[in-house]
Amino acid sequence: EAQVTQNPRYLITVTGKKLTVTCSQNMNHEYMSWYRQDPGLGLRQIYYSMNVEVTDKGDVPEGYKVSRKEKRNFPLILESPSPNQTSLYFCASSFTADSGEQYFGPGTRLTVT
Amino acid sequence: GEDVEQSLFLSVREGDSSVINCTYTDSSSTYLYWYKQEPGAGLQLLTYIFSNMDMKQDQRLTVLLNKKDKHLSLRIADTQTGDSAIYFCAESYNAGNMLTFGGGTRLMVKP
Numbered sequence: 001e002a003q004v005t006q007n008p009r010y011l012i013t014v015t016g017k018k019l020t021v022t023c024s025q026n027m028n029h030e031y032m033s034w035y036r037q038d039p040g041l042g043l044r045q046i047y048y049s050m051n052v053e054v055t056d057k058g059d060v061p062e063g064y065k066v067s068r069k070e071k072r073n074f075p076l077i078l079e080s081p082s083p084n085q086t087s088l089y090f091c092a093s094s095f096t097a098d099s100g101e102q103y104f105g106p107g108t109r110l111t112v113t
Numbered sequence: 114g115e116d117v118e119q120s121l122f123l124s125v126r127e128g129d130s131s132v133i134n135c136t137y138t139d140s141s142s143t144y145l146y147w148y149k150q151e152p153g154a155g156l157q158l159l160t161y162i163f164s165n166m167d168m169k170q171d172q173r174l175t176v177l178l179n180k181k182d183k184h185l186s187l188r189i190a191d192t193q194t195g196d197s198a199i200y201f202c203a204e205s206y207n208a209g210n211m212l213t214f215g216g217g218t219r220l221m222v223k224p
Binding site: 004033035040041042043044045048058059090092101102103104105106107 | 117148154155156157158161201203211212213214215216217
């Protein structure tokens with residue numbers, strides 16, 4: 001089954017404790033992206049990757065890191081999480097940067113206390 | 114910068130048509146999308162339209178684009194209770210595929 005998976009689905013952590021949210025797709029997509037969803041703000045892009053070893057900042061990159069060592073994986077890293085990073089996070093992928101359709105993962109709900 | 118706006122809430126009766134509206138500011142948008150998000154689930158792409166089109170129909174869904182007014186709408190015919198969800202409008206440029214989303218419209222369908 002073609003899909004985008006994220007882990008964990010739910011995470012409660014404390015300020016300053018490094019964490020990684022994994023994202024994996026099995027569709028051989030070149031383009032991958034991370035979004036956060038907050039009430040009243042909709043979805044905002046954090047980082048995106050056009051291909052392996054190619055990453056770039058989205059609209060709200062502060063406090064986040066990403067890596068793209070392999071085509072299928074695009075982890076989101078919070079080196080020192082803060083309460084304002086409490087949010088719902090979505091990973092997405094598409095065949096190329098120009099293709100019209102992105103496939104979204106199920107979301108990761110993160111709470112930072 | 115670019116901005117995408119939607120009304121927050123829409124309530125309709127089962128069997129009626131729903132029309133969800135969206136406005137955007139960036140005239141260079143190439144793709145315009147509608148996504149559906151059900152409770153506890155990720156986003157599901159419903160349909161998208163290229164900026165050189167005025168209308169796209171897909172079963173119960175009709176997308177209308179008024180490029181002059183930068184207005185996009187999604188019409189759902191014969192709305193069902195299973196259509197209750199949050200609907201997001203989004204736009205993107207041709208390159209880079211960075212999507213800019215609206216805040217979402219919560220559709221409630223009453224039996």
